[in-house]
Amino acid sequence: MGVKSIIIIGAGLAGLSTGVYAQLNGYESRIFEHHSKAGGLAAAWKRGEYLIDGGIHFLIAHKPGTPICDVYQEIGTNDPESVVDMTTYLRFVNETGDKIVNFTKNLDKLERDLIDISPDDAEEIQKFIKEVRWMKDSPLLTDLGMSVKPPELRGRFDSLSEMWQMRGFMKYFMGKYSRSAQHFAQSFKSRFMKTMFENLFSPDGPIWFVIMILATVAAGQLGLLKDGCPGFIQPIVKKYESLGGEIQYDSTVIKIIVENNKAKGVILEDGSEHRADVIVSTADGRNTIFRLLEGKYLDDRTMKIYDTWKKFDPTVMVSLGVSRSFEDDAPLNMFLLQEPFRLGSRTFFCLPLRVFNYGRNFAPAGKTVIQAMFETDWNYWYELRKNREAYEAEKRQIAEMLIRQLEILYPGITSEIEMVDVATPYTTWRYTLNDMGSPMGWLMTKDTLMTQLPRTLPNLNNFYMAGQWVLPGGGVPGCIYSGRNVIQIICREDRKQFQTGVKS
Numbered sequence: 001m002g003v004k005s006i007i008i009i010g011a012g013l014a015g016l017s018t019g020v021y022a023q024l025n026g027y028e029s030r031i032f033e034h035h036s037k038a039g040g041l042a043a044a045w046k047r048g049e050y051l052i053d054g055g056i057h058f059l060i061a062h063k064p065g066t067p068i069c070d071v072y073q074e075i076g077t078n079d080p081e082s083v084v085d086m087t088t089y090l091r092f093v094n095e096t097g098d099k100i101v102n103f104t105k106n107l108d109k110l111e112r113d114l115i116d117i118s119p120d121d122a123e124e125i126q127k128f129i130k131e132v133r134w135m136k137d138s139p140l141l142t143d144l145g146m147s148v149k150p151p152e153l154r155g156r157f158d159s160l161s162e163m164w165q166m167r168g169f170m171k172y173f174m175g176k177y178s179r180s181a182q183h184f185a186q187s188f189k190s191r192f193m194k195t196m197f198e199n200l201f202s203p204d205g206p207i208w209f210v211i212m213i214l215a216t217v218a219a220g221q222l223g224l225l226k227d228g229c230p231g232f233i234q235p236i237v238k239k240y241e242s243l244g245g246e247i248q249y250d251s252t253v254i255k256i257i258v259e260n261n262k263a264k265g266v267i268l269e270d271g272s273e274h275r276a277d278v279i280v281s282t283a284d285g286r287n288t289i290f291r292l293l294e295g296k297y298l299d300d301r302t303m304k305i306y307d308t309w310k311k312f313d314p315t316v317m318v319s320l321g322v323s324r325s326f327e328d329d330a331p332l333n334m335f336l337l338q339e340p341f342r343l344g345s346r347t348f349f350c351l352p353l354r355v356f357n358y359g360r361n362f363a364p365a366g367k368t369v370i371q372a373m374f375e376t377d378w379n380y381w382y383e384l385r386k387n388r389e390a391y392e393a394e395k396r397q398i399a400e401m402l403i404r405q406l407e408i409l410y411p412g413i414t415s416e417i418e419m420v421d422v423a424t425p426y427t428t429w430r431y432t433l434n435d436m437g438s439p440m441g442w443l444m445t446k447d448t449l450m451t452q453l454p455r456t457l458p459n460l461n462n463f464y465m466a467g468q469w470v471l472p473g474g475g476v477p478g479c480i481y482s483g484r485n486v487i488q489i490i491c492r493e494d495r496k497q498f499q500t501g502v503k504s
């Protein structure tokens with residue numbers, strides 16, 4: 001028998017990871033990618049002399065010696081020179097600029113600063129910081145339970161041992177800290193504390209996720225990509241190609257060929273047909289299941305998930321190239337606004353601002369890219385896009401609104417702006433085909449986090465899924481692991497020892 005061939009749909013993190021492990025394990029793989037470059041949601045694009053980083057905000061577990069970092073290294077990325085430690089997760093500033101909280105790695109200081117701001121909330125603050133300290137010291141922080149076997153390879157003993165390993169984390173899936181940030185924030189008495197805690201990440205996301213981020217900062221395990229997404233993605237592409245893998249860009253898969261309940265190949269938009277022994281889709285889950293496979297391989301459980309689970313809301317992202325250095329700003333800032341503003345059907349009380357002042361390639365010396373991102377509604381942008389003029393006008397209006405707000409925070413900035421770029425949910429969809437422009441797939445909730453999504457579909461052989469649609473919350477480590485998991489499963493089926501390095 002010849003070498004088993006694998007077709008992978010999508011060259012995002014999951015597709016690239018699947019490809020690297022496929023090659024390392026002696027399979028012959030090819031990736032078909034819709035866009036003209038690799039990375040998927042981990043995207044960056046040039047605007048004149050500026051580089052806009054439109055993806056990965058921070059990298060979890062970037063320091064060697066942790067299971068996640070080992071996996072980054074297996075797929076050829078995470079050069080220590082290209083990542084800088086994030087010592088402050090977020091700088092939160094009130095409406096008048098006289099209350100500033102730096103969410104730094106120094107938890108004693110953070111606790112003191114929070115209590116100084118709201119002494120009435122001291123007890124709640126201490127409990128919260130206690131959780132961050134606990135998580136900081138947990139070995140699971142740099143593993144996140146990902147190194148356990150995928151569900152398909154687990155026996156009863158593995159599940160028990162996983163539950164034992166994860167026992168400390170269970171409280172985050174059930175109790176008070178499983179609540180959404182929005183809900184948890186109501187535990188505080190002060191309005192400032194409520195608003196701040198609601199906005200430390202996504203208001204809809206669970207508060208334990210914020211605890212985890214603060215713990216990774218405190219543990220020195222949260223990194224910023226000095227060269228943005230390309231600095232993380234390109235080394236993986238290079239490793240994949242050096243192992244003999246092939247990526248075909250501008251190649252959108254429109255159908256997965258199935259014969260006798262076996263996936264046999266794909267048909268591209270240009271009509272060409274490509275065959276392989278195994279097909280792995282890392283493309284959007286809904287598109288894969290309901291369009292590429294015509295909804296023929298479904299059970300009630302999968303149907304229910306796609307009918308009821310919530311996704312991360314899409315975002316509108318405004319990036320500005322500014323002739324100013326922003327040396328003293330944190331990479332991530334949140335400003336409470338004097339006047340809230342409206343965007344579509346939503347009202348915003350805070351302005352989140354990323355400042356790319358830590359990198360090498362974002363802007364020429366003395367200049368900086370800054371970026372604001374707002375959660376928004378897919379339907380609003382989808383409808384608007386039908387009228388190109390109205391769509392472009394709305395983009396301009398959002399940029400103008402942002403610049404007006406920034407002028408209050410950074411007087412004189414208007415005249416220093418040299419580049420404006422607005423990316424909408426429609427943009428995200430156009431380049432990645434993710435359902436409703438969702439940036440991270442399924443929202444993390446109590447229900448979604450307790451559910452294991454299989455990487456296979458009922459009654460369909462030789463077919464697997466990887467990426468953010470098979471693991472709630474998506475994210476860099478999870479998506480990379482999901483590709484690795486698929487090749488682990490295939491190796492087991494082929495009775496082969498799973499390899500993580502090149503055999504010498």
Ligand SMILES: Cc1cc2nc3c(=O)[nH]c(=O)nc-3n(C[C@H](O)[C@H](O)[C@H](O)COP(=O)(O)OP(=O)(O)OC[C@H]3O[C@@H](n4cnc5c(N)ncnc54)[C@H](O)[C@@H]3O)c2cc1C
Pocket residue numbers: 009010011012013014015032033034035038039040041042054055056057058059060251252253254282283284431432433434439440441466467468469473474475476477479
């Ligand atoms: C702004 C932003 C910030 C983020 N920040 C972080 C962060 O700080 N930390 C973190 O861990 N995660 C972060 N994430 C999430 C993380 O980037 C994603 O969860 C992850 O990159 C998803 O990878 P994926 O391979 O599963 O999917 P994708 O990146 O969506 O890749 C799928 C690929 O498949 C291609 N494709 C789709 N359909 C087809 C088709 N029919 N034919 C051919 N190709 C197809 C797409 O073009 C795409 O390249 C962020 C995401 C965004 C958008």
